[in-house]
Structures are given as structure tokens and as C-alpha cells.
Amino acid sequence: MNDKFLQATNFIKSISSTKPKIGIVLGSGLGVFVEQIENKTVISYNDIPFFKKTTVEGHEGKLILGKVAGIEVAVMQGRLHAYEGLPMEEVVFPVRLLAYLGIETLILTNAAGGVNLNFKPGDLVLIQDHINLMGQNPLIGLNDNSMGPRFPDMSNAYNSELNDIMKAAFLSLGHQIQEGVYAGVLGPTYETPAEIKMIRTLGGDMVGMSTVPEAIAANHMGIKVCGVSCITNMGAGIVKQTLKHEDIKDVAAKVMVHFTALLTESIKKIGQL
Numbered sequence: 001m002n003d004k005f006l007q008a009t010n011f012i013k014s015i016s017s018t019k020p021k022i023g024i025v026l027g028s029g030l031g032v033f034v035e036q037i038e039n040k041t042v043i044s045y046n047d048i049p050f051f052k053k054t055t056v057e058g059h060e061g062k063l064i065l066g067k068v069a070g071i072e073v074a075v076m077q078g079r080l081h082a083y084e085g086l087p088m089e090e091v092v093f094p095v096r097l098l099a100y101l102g103i104e105t106l107i108l109t110n111a112a113g114g115v116n117l118n119f120k121p122g123d124l125v126l127i128q129d130h131i132n133l134m135g136q137n138p139l140i141g142l143n144d145n146s147m148g149p150r151f152p153d154m155s156n157a158y159n160s161e162l163n164d165i166m167k168a169a170f171l172s173l174g175h176q177i178q179e180g181v182y183a184g185v186l187g188p189t190y191e192t193p194a195e196i197k198m199i200r201t202l203g204g205d206m207v208g209m210s211t212v213p214e215a216i217a218a219n220h221m222g223i224k225v226c227g228v229s230c231i232t233n234m235g236a237g238i239v240k241q242t243l244k245h246e247d248i249k250d251v252a253a254k255v256m257v258h259f260t261a262l263l264t265e266s267i268k269k270i271g272q273l
């Protein structure tokens with residue numbers, strides 16, 4: 001482990017004895033999930049050595065360790081994005097830190113624009129796969145062989161076994177299952193209508209400005225990944241609308257009850273693996 005991660009993990013271990021099995025990254029407006037966590041230790045990103053601050057409204061900037069459904073978890077409430085001007089290495093620092101804290105599974109969540117015309121705002125969609133349209137990759141540069149291989153396999157990037165568990169969790173809660181391919185863009189502009197058409201043509205079902213770098217970094221380190229998108233709006237040009245971050249946070253807030261139930265049930269099932 002390099003010195004940055006050693007200092008950061010030592011700091012966290014000096015505050016909390018939680019040994020997280022599952023890591024969770026909460027997307028825009030989805031931070032309320034942290035109310036589910038028992039025996040909480042809350043650590044501000046500002047206090048963790050080498051951790052960059054998040055600058056985005058709706059992203060809290062706290063690492064929370066504790067238990068959900070009896071399973072030890074580490075939850076990132078708020079994430080870092082490349083559009084904040086951070087190098088990819090900084091964007092994936094939190095996920096790598098979770099890996100060094102010992103997680104085996106990472107659940108990524110995000111707010112996303114619906115590209116598939118069968119989706120509607122408020123839908124929760126299981127991420128089947130991604131398309132990296134960011135023009136960047138967090139593994140560019142010298143490879144740290146202690147973390148993972150130079151050319152990581154991405155053919156099961158969103159783990160099919162975990163996806164089956166998530167589907168079972170959806171079903172057991174009486175929800176319809178939606179699945180889709182997440183197209184990751186750099187942002188911070190929302191897409192043009194032409195870009196949304198392009199993404200649909202390329203096979204994307206939803207679009208967002210996160211998740212892809214984190215999924216790459218976690219797969220690189222051998223962590224099993226799964227993800228859920230909350231469709232907060234239809235992509236540009238599909239319906240008459242002007243996209244605003246405030247509205248996106250509001251839609252995410254409205255699905256919190258479903259989202260929380262799904263995540264809690266999934267954690268319970270994944271924790272039994």
C-alpha cells in the first residue's frame with residue numbers, strides 16, 4: 001500500500017473499529033440513506049489525509065462507518081467528480097480507500113438522465129454495464145502492480161452474481177426490475193439533444209457524470225461492483241424541460257423510500273454471501 005493510503009487507512013482505523021465488508025457510494029440527492037446506518041462513526045472528508053473536498057451541492061462529503069442490516073459497511077456520502085477539475089487519480093481515491101479498508105463488494109449509486117424511452121423519472125435502474133465516454137481513464141499512467149494488473153478485464157465489471165441478488169431484492173420488495181447500460185460523460189454541462197440521440201444509438205440507456213471511473217478503479221483492485229441509477233430526468237430533447245440540478249435532487253429525494261428499502265435488502269443479501 002502506498003504511503004497516502006497507509007496514512008488515510010491508519011487515520012480511519014484509529015477512529016473506528018468497523019471492518020467494512022461492503023462499500024457504498026451515494027449519488028446526488030441520495031445521501032439520506034445514511035439514516036439507516038447503525039453504530040455510526042462519521043468522518044468528514046476534510047479530516048482524512050489526502051482526501052479532496054467535494055464541491056458539489058447535494059454531496060455531503062462524509063465517510064460513515066457502521067452497520068446496515070447487521071452487516072458492517074462503509075458509506076461515502078458524496079463523491080468526487082472529474083468535472084470538479086480533479087485528476088482521475090483523486091476522483092477514485094475514495095473507492096481505493098474503501099478497497100484498502102477491506103471491502104469485498106462496492107455498490108455504486110448515482111442520479112442519471114434517462115436515455116431509454118421506456119424509463120421515466122423516479123425509476124431505479126440496475127447497472128448492467130457501462131460505456132466510458134469521459135475520454136479519460138483512472139488507470140492512465142504507471143500501473144501500481146500492488147493494486148492490480150496493467151490491463152484489467154472488464155467483461156464482468158458489474159458483477160452478474162451481484163446483479164442477480166439485486167434483482168431478487170427488487171422483486172422481493174414488489175418492484176419492477178429495470179436494467180440498463182450507463183454512459184459516463186465528463187460534464188459538467190448536461191448533454192445536448194443530439195448527444196442524447198448519439199448515446200442511445202451507441203447502446204446507452206442512461207447517462208451521468210460519475211460511476212465509470214469508480215467502477216474501473218474497483219475492478220482493477222479485484223473488488224466486485226454493482227450499481228443502481230436513479231433516473232431523475234429524461235435526457236435532453238426527449239421531453240420539453242430545462243435541466244436543473246435542484247430538480248434532479250428533488251426527484252432523487254422522492255424515491256428515497258424505495259431506494260433505501262432496495263439498498264438495505266441488497267446489503268442484507270450480499271452480506272450473507
Ligand code: HPA
Nearest residue numbers: 111112113207208209235
Ligand atoms: N445528464 C447527465 N448527468 C445527469 C443527468 C443528465 O441528464 N441527470 C442526472 N445526472
